[in-house]
Amino acid sequence: MSSNTDTIRELAEQDYKWGFVTDVNEDRAPKGLNEDIVRLISTKKNEPEFMLRWRLKAYRHWESLEKAQAEPKWANIKYPAIDYQNIAYYSAPKRKPNLENLDQMDPEIRRTYEKLGIPLEEQKLLAGVAVDAVFDSVSVATTFKEKLGELGIIFCSFSEAVLKHPDLVKRYLGSVVPYTDNFFATLNAAVFSDGSFVYVPKGVRCPMELSTYFRINAAETGQFERTLIVADEGAYVSYLEGCTAPIRDENQLHAAVVELVALDDAQIKYSTVQNWYPGDKNGKGGIYNFVTKRGKCLGRNSKISWTQVETGSAITWKYPSCILQGENSVGEFYSVALTNNYQQADTGTKMIHIGNNTRSTIVSKGISAGHGQNTYRGQVKILKDARGARNYTQCDSLLIGDKCGAHTFPYIEVKNSTARMEHEASTSKIGEDQLFYLRQRGLKAEDAVSMIVNGFCKRVFRELPMEFAVEAQKLLSVSLEGSVG
Amino acid sequence: MSSLEIRNLHVKVSDHEILKGIDLTMNAGEVHSIMGPNGSGKSTLAQVLARRETYDVTRGEVAFEGKDLLAMKPEDAACEGVFLAFQYPVEIPGISTAYFLRSALNAIRKYRGQEEMDAIDFLPLMREKLKLLDMDEKLMNRSVNEAFSGGEKKRNEILQMAVLQPKLAILDETDSGLDIDALRIVAQGVNAMRAPDRAILVVTHYQRLLNYIVPDRVHVLVDGRIVRSGGPELALQLEETGYTTETGARRATPA
Numbered sequence: 001m002s003s004n005t006d007t008i009r010e011l012a013e014q015d016y017k018w019g020f021v022t023d024v025n026e027d028r029a030p031k032g033l034n035e036d037i038v039r040l041i042s043t044k045k046n047e048p049e050f051m052l053r054w055r056l057k058a059y060r061h062w063e064s065l066e067k068a069q070a071e072p073k074w075a076n077i078k079y080p081a082i083d084y085q086n087i088a089y090y091s092a093p094k095r096k097p098n099l100e101n102l103d104q105m106d107p108e109i110r111r112t113y114e115k116l117g118i119p120l121e122e123q124k125l126l127a128g129v130a131v132d133a134v135f136d137s138v139s140v141a142t143t144f145k146e147k148l149g150e151l152g153i154i155f156c157s158f159s160e161a162v163l164k165h166p167d168l169v170k171r172y173l174g175s176v177v178p179y180t181d182n183f184f185a186t187l188n189a190a191v192f193s194d195g196s197f198v199y200v201p202k203g204v205r206c207p208m209e210l211s212t213y214f215r216i217n218a219a220e221t222g223q224f225e226r227t228l229i230v231a232d233e234g235a236y237v238s239y240l241e242g243c244t245a246p247i248r249d250e251n252q253l254h255a256a257v258v259e260l261v262a263l264d265d266a267q268i269k270y271s272t273v274q275n276w277y278p279g280d281k282n283g284k285g286g287i288y289n290f291v292t293k294r295g296k297c298l299g300r301n302s303k304i305s306w307t308q309v310e311t312g313s314a315i316t317w318k319y320p321s322c323i324l325q326g327e328n329s330v331g332e333f334y335s336v337a338l339t340n341n342y343q344q345a346d347t348g349t350k351m352i353h354i355g356n357n358t359r360s361t362i363v364s365k366g367i368s369a370g371h372g373q374n375t376y377r378g379q380v381k382i383l384k385d386a387r388g389a390r391n392y393t394q395c396d397s398l399l400i401g402d403k404c405g406a407h408t409f410p411y412i413e414v415k416n417s418t419a420r421m422e423h424e425a426s427t428s429k430i431g432e433d434q435l436f437y438l439r440q441r442g443l444k445a446e447d448a449v450s451m452i453v454n455g456f457c458k459r460v461f462r463e464l465p466m467e468f469a470v471e472a473q474k475l476l477s478v479s480l481e482g483s484v485g
Numbered sequence: 486m487s488s489l490e491i492r493n494l495h496v497k498v499s500d501h502e503i504l505k506g507i508d509l510t511m512n513a514g515e516v517h518s519i520m521g522p523n524g525s526g527k528s529t530l531a532q533v534l535a536r537r538e539t540y541d542v543t544r545g546e547v548a549f550e551g552k553d554l555l556a557m558k559p560e561d562a563a564c565e566g567v568f569l570a571f572q573y574p575v576e577i578p579g580i581s582t583a584y585f586l587r588s589a590l591n592a593i594r595k596y597r598g599q600e601e602m603d604a605i606d607f608l609p610l611m612r613e614k615l616k617l618l619d620m621d622e623k624l625m626n627r628s629v630n631e632a633f634s635g636g637e638k639k640r641n642e643i644l645q646m647a648v649l650q651p652k653l654a655i656l657d658e659t660d661s662g663l664d665i666d667a668l669r670i671v672a673q674g675v676n677a678m679r680a681p682d683r684a685i686l687v688v689t690h691y692q693r694l695l696n697y698i699v700p701d702r703v704h705v706l707v708d709g710r711i712v713r714s715g716g717p718e719l720a721l722q723l724e725e726t727g728y729t730t731e732t733g734a735r736r737a738t739p740a
Contacts, residue, residue, distance in 0.1 A: 431575070432539065433575050434575050434576075434577060436537050436538075436559060436575075437571065437574070437575035437577070438577070438585075438589075439558070439559035439560045439563065440535050440536075440537075440559050440560075440562075440563050440568075440569050440571075441563055441585075441589035441592070441645065441649070442560055442563040442564050442589050442590075442592035442593040442596065442649070443560060443588060443589060443592050444560050444592070445558075445560065447588075447592070451577065451580055451585075451588070452577060452580075454579065454580065455577055455578050455579025455580040455628065456578065456579055457579070458578075458579035458580075459579070
């Protein structure tokens with residue numbers, strides 16, 4: 001038994017491997033938040049008037065929320081009060097990158113990406129991944145743009161979209177997550193620095209996975225990206241998002257917003273592997289990941305699928321959700337959330353059924369180790385006029401050791417009697433008998449734990465694109481399942 | 486050098502003494518059977534030899550091929566060549582049996598400084614062993630022991646033994662839950678693995694398995710002690726008289 005505990009401890013104590021700091025000159029705004037800062041950000045980005053007005057509306061709203069102390073407190077997480085005046089809201093690498101090709105990229109940044117294993121290299125491009133990398137706040141390289149351009153697909157930084165495609169931005173920005181949505185989303189609307197923008201035109205199937213890497217580099221900065229993805233009628237796109245951050249003693253705030261819009265018969269698949277710095281063994285430092293992600297199935301037969309593997313961050317507060325407005329639309333949420341040491345996660349989803357015959361699937365796998373606290377919070381809401389709605393929810397927790405916790409808060413609200421709802425939930429511990437069985441076959445204790453965890457998460461990993469599935473499994477220090485027979 | 490040498494082994498589980506001084510010597514190439522009534526300590530002995538850590542060894546020594554077995558972790562004992570066919574095989578949801586088998590084989594190969602086997606090289610090996618145990622290849626795509634029948638689980642244990650080729654195989658009540666056809670197939674599988682460099686210890690409650698796997702030596706375990714040892718005829722004798730007389734015999738024997 002003792003040696004099982006040791007293994008668990010060793011696993012839980014593995015060092016953060018992505019904790020290097022890149023030495024790049026940055027251009028950063030003074031700390032603090034006021035209208036001038038919002039204007040500064042907008043000016044830095046040469047934004048048109050409509051964007052500045054939207055930011056200012058958001059800022060004023062946020063100011064009133066802050067006065068009313070409306071920062072959400074309902075989540076099952078604990079953290080000291082955030083001093084929003086002690087954060088720098090804009091930081092960009094100084095040599096403003098306006099690159100023709102990857103060779104022109106700042107070599108320091110380039111090396112950072114290489115350490116991260118970001119697929120910017122030519123061979124990776126051949127593998128069919130287009131990357132839009134967000135380094136702190138400005139997109140430094142966007143690849144494959146031309147090839148996508150031939151199909152009419154727009155894949156660029158948010159800043160660029162604001163300048164080059166203002167009509168699309170105006171039409172969809174805030175249409176899923178309005179600037180009044182919640183405290184952190186409002187903050188983001190005021191100060192967001194950059195992010196990604198994707199538009200896939202009618203009937204086009206995006207031929208490659210689109211990918212963004214986020215990384216927080218500068219100390220005491222927040223990262224506020226904003227991503228907007230629109231799939232027009234009959235379009236399909238799969239989008240991958242990965243995140244890492246260097247080790248810092250102080251906590252860093254990450255308040256992002258992602259909006260997805262799927263029109264008639266369109267499909268969006270959004271996958272995240274989140275590996276922000278989780279803090280040290282004693283819970284010092286780490287990212288506060290307070291993110292609002294929501295998709296709107298606006299059109300008939302549309303589908304939005306969220307898959308997330310959350311292994312990092314000191315605190316995760318995140319509920320990728322679907323508004324199922326179009327008839328026959330489908331929403332999916334597949335999640336693995338791992339907390340160890342003193343990490344806290346309060347994550348889940350909302351499925352709002354508005355249209356007839358809308359369907360949703362929720363599969364959540366929470367793993368708690370060390371002193372980690374893992375909460376699933378989900379809401380399934382069937383509105384009065386949504387006939388024939390269906391939901392299936394499966395919510396499993398796995399405990400490793402005896403100092404961690406798993407919590408489940410499912411909210412189910414049904415206003416139409418034709419709805420069909422299923423909810424399954426389980427909580428289990430990694431059994432001594434399972435560990436002994438695997439070790440008796442020659443597997444090291446830590447490999448045995450990995451194998452059990454990997455098996456537990458399989459249903460979710462299956463939903464990840466190959467490229468990411470491998471990384472996700474590596475992150476849980478797990479080996480891949482072979483395909484024998 | 487003998488394969489397994491147990492000297493005066495005492496084992497406790499939560500302050501309750503289960504094994505009270507076991508002595509046993511097995512040579513490579515031999516098949517021994519441990520028989521005894523429920524609660525006599527048979528499974529405890531099997532699990533201690535496989536290095537399960539929930540047992541507390543209070544006295545005694547166990548040498549496996551001259552090495553101190555009691556100093557080994559379960560995975561090291563396994564890599565050295567100790568295999569336990571479990572009485573109650575454990576389910577590992579989400580992990581395919583084929584992947585599990587290959588991972589186990591590769592862990593052992595790695596320990597021995599051999600090259601790991603990829604899925605393509607592994608497939609023919611697995612198929613050959615499946616045939617030996619008359620098992621359907623489809624089982625290999627299922628999660629380990631999940632939704633396996635009792636018989637399939639036991640066959641799966643022997644399949645693992647056939648793939649891993651241990652030097653000491655301990656079969657813990659492998660016959661329980663098997664119908665007569667399955668029993669014959671499992672026994673065939675075990676017999677096919679009898680080899681000059683392998684010792685096999687068959688732990689069983691009933692004699693019937695020993696009709697198919699004929700042991701070189703039979704030991705009777707009662708209340709934590711080996712009370713009698715003999716040839717294969719001892720098993721038959723026990724079948725007739727039961728263990729009660731053995732209990733009486735033990736009382737008559739000075740401890």
